[in-house]
């Protein structure tokens with residue numbers, strides 16, 4: 006009895022498409038690990054145009070299209086209703102995987118409540134449990150811990166962005182248009198009054214920034230800070246500094262991280278040209294993931310770092326910034 | 339009621355409020371105000387807005403009328419972030435307490451209400467250049483002239499004096515009578531003849547302000563006299579009996595901060611290949627510091643509890659203030675030792691704690707005087 | 722109109738976590754709870770400001786949780802909530818978000834609820850599942866990632882501004898509705914001491930969750946936690962080996978994406 010995976014696409018934005026591809030990749034890998042099974046892609050919306058044409062090469066075995074005026078804007082109740090109709094058409098047991106976009110994350114709660122199975126968000130790892138359901142590992146406390154849940158079929162999970170490899174382009178899958186029943190969810194819908202472009206966010210304050218990029222004396226002088234600022238921008242990071250560079254007047258005191266500066270514990274801390282004196286470490290060692298770039302392989306910073314690159318920061322920073330830009334083409338909240 | 343050390347949910351909430359205020363408003367400014375001696379008016383104003391200021395003023399005058407135990411819980415939290423700011427916040431309690439205890443209903447209405455309706459500061463003016471410990475020998479004169487008293491003299495080391503709008507002043511109507519001549523007055527800052535000396539430059543608690551107030555034929559209406567002539571000394575002592583215990587709590591807060599800093603540092607700093615906390619000499623230091631802190635806190639709770647039960651607590655409040663402030667000095671001293679050279683640096687937080695703690699041994703009755711009081715109270719039981 | 726704000730007490734962000742003996746959750750020993758996750762506080766602040774602007778007559782606060790959750794509700798009442806309802810669990814009951822939503826729905830159903838506000842997600846499980854599941858159980862619309870809310874009162878439609886990756890949308894939505902705020906009002910108020918004392922006298926009802934759930938049609942499934950894990954202690958950096966700077970960058974980004982999952 007091989008399960009069927011249904012991925013509900015979010016074709017509304019580049020992030021939506023990227024996370025949809027990740028969900029397709031995750032679905033395929035999941036089924037392949039347990040002896041195969043069919044991956045269906047659901048496209049919900051109104052006036053989908055050439056989206057189905059493109060989507061049939063995204064790696065699903067089948068594309069189910071629900072094009073209906075009631076789906077013109079994303080509302081969890083109409084989308085859950087539509088998706089439920091599709092789940093009922095598929096051979097059980099069904100696993101629904103949702104992209105890590107805002108749409109996928111909003112849909113989990115409603116769809117799982119509607120289907121009467123288990124549901125969760127931010128999946129990091131997926132495993133099928135023969136007859137019972139879907140086993141999901143997900144982060145807790147901003148990644149300081151994780152839990153593993155067992156979701157009974159029909160299981161619904163939205164995936165953490167970047168946690169799964171996206172699916173590869175495939176041969177064209179069959180596309181099937183599905184009609185929605187005339188009777189829909191009760192209650193009046195919402196009316197879209199206006200749509201405006203995504204506002205650009207400014208850089209977050211140091212102590213709240215999810216990512217912090219800090220520079221030390223290894224950067225050689227204040228004239229090299231634009232390299233670090235580029236990296237920070239690419240990561241949406243706050244800027245930090247060691248005390249040595251603050252004392253030297255290269256950077257303002259507000260940027261100092263450490264015993265006598267700010268204490269930070271971001272998801273990602275990148276220490277560039279910082280030796281890792283204990284006074285610096287106490288201000289950042291509770292960060293979830295620490296990356297160090299330093300010319301000296303015996304620098305103490307490498308003892309607390311998770312990843313390190315031994316080398317000249319001035320040479321390493323530009324390609325790193327480039328690679329990160331490519332990896333993060335547009336990001337959600 | 340049996341003794342219980344469980345705080346009520348309400349007490350935990352008050353503690354939570356104070357701790358949040360301490361963390362978010364006081365702690366971030368503590369080092370800066372210590373360095374510059376700035377009086378962080380914005381912190382005091384916010385404390386007032388949150389109701390953390392006139393804790394002892396009864397509810398009918400717009401205060402929160404908290405039991406002393408609750409006041410101590412709040413004080414410990416505040417002091418763990420900054421002793422100096424806590425002193426300035428507590429100064430209103432000290433200054434308004436004589437009005438609370440000795441004022442007529444009309445005076446309480448007139449003087450206490452404005453403090454709860456608006457942010458205002460008041461000062462308690464007892465100490466004089468000629469002597470603080472021997473308060474009975476104070477020199478400031480109050481001479482009756484018709485319906486008024488004319489005050490002449492000088493009060494020194496007066497907390498919040500530069501910012502206060504009201505002083506409770508202790509003066510004598512007849513120096514011959516010693517204690518029995520002392521009388522309490524409420525003196526508005528804008529009374530002609532009241533002037534301020536320069537602000538003192540202090541060793542610690544630098545976020546609070548301290549100055550001399552001079553009275554040069556300052557005319558105060560009779561309606562501003564608290565109680566009768568000659569009742570002032572008793573009123574001052576009764577006031578200090580009820581505000582001494584929070585000074586113990588203030589010392590506990592400072593000591594707790596020192597112990598917490600030292601504990602974290604001892605686990606983190608390594609020497610000879612291990613965290614220094616694993617060296618027995620450091621571990622036993624921490625063992626002693628914990629004992630002294632716990633004892634200090636329990637003594638302040640006991641004293642506050644007795645006051646709240648309406649029991650006489652002269653001995654207990656002196657024990658609490660004296661023990662907790664001496665313990666705080668030892669704890670801060672050891673904390674610096676545990677930090678080694680870093681402890682001696684101004685960039686690290688512990689040396690400030692030592693300087694702040696020192697004041698707790700001096701004001702509201704120097705600890706020598708507390709010991710005299712304690713022995714007198716205790717020996718009485720045998721005579 | 723009347724509003725309900727759902728709140729959840731969670732461990733403080735800097736809590737030291739240990740695995741509980743059961744292995745499925747963390748050890749509550751020594752964990753300090755914040756009265757509300759910051760997201761819930763922001764949601765409550767939003768509701769209170771709307772009430773002060775005349776949109777609501779009452780703001781009620783509801784929590785599903787163990788007895789200590791009462792502290793969170795009292796805090797919410799001290800901020801300005803009018804009434805509280807604690808749906809009480811036993812300290813060792815583990816409720817997953819989907820199941821919590823079913824219980825919460827029955828609690829909310831017993832109260833007037835033109836607007837139900839929930840925070841973006843809980844500070845512990847960070848699931849963000851409750852809002853739309855609650856909408857489903859209540860049979861009313863729900864919107865998440867909401868960045869702005871205008872309520873004119875009197876049953877007229879709400880203006881809801883929400884984030885999507887394709888741009889911000891402004892929607893007109895008739896009440897009742899469940900709103901998950903992406904970020905609520907900034908600078909949630911700190912309750913004053915007098916308000917803390919007054920909150921003690923505001924009504925706070927307690928009901929056991931089993932009783933509340935008995936009103937729910939059918940039995941909602943539970944998705945219990947099987948395992949709770951902490952990351953292994955740091956053992957020194959994984960040093961990237963490389964021939965060219967570009968290769969170092971590629972390798973590092975791959976590790977951060979696929980292994981550390983922080984990009």
Ligand SMILES: Cc1cc2nc3c(=O)[nH]c(=O)nc-3n(C[C@H](O)[C@H](O)[C@H](O)COP(=O)(O)OP(=O)(O)OC[C@H]3O[C@@H](n4cnc5c(N)ncnc54)[C@H](O)[C@@H]3O)c2cc1C
Pocket residue numbers: 220221222223224246247248249250261262263264265266277278279280281282283284285288298299300301304316317318319680683685686
């Ligand atoms: C009382 C006190 C308080 C202190 N508080 C703090 C504090 O709050 N925060 C703080 O940070 N420090 C603090 N310090 C200072 C701390 O001890 C260190 O001196 C400081 O952190 C060193 O800064 P750094 O790492 O930038 O410089 P260095 O220690 O000089 O390290 C520079 C590093 O850059 C590397 N490097 C050189 N060239 C390159 C290159 N081209 N590319 C890559 N790497 C390169 C070197 O190998 C070296 O490891 C405090 C010290 C004292 C005494």
Ligand SMILES: Cc1cc2nc3c(=O)[nH]c(=O)nc-3n(C[C@H](O)[C@H](O)[C@H](O)COP(=O)(O)OP(=O)(O)OC[C@H]3O[C@@H](n4cnc5c(N)ncnc54)[C@H](O)[C@@H]3O)c2cc1C
Pocket residue numbers: 461462463464465466467468469470471472494495496497498540548697700701702703704705706707710
């Ligand atoms: C920062 C600060 C803030 C203050 N705020 C206020 C305030 O707001 N209002 C106010 O009225 N006062 C205030 N004071 C004054 C404080 O209460 C006095 O300094 C204190 O009572 C001691 O008085 P003194 O300084 O005159 O010392 P003295 O009385 O001169 O004492 C000097 C030393 O002799 C000891 N001593 C004195 N008599 C005896 C004795 N009989 N037996 C044994 N030892 C004795 C003392 O303990 C002390 O060690 C403040 C002081 C400071 C430093």
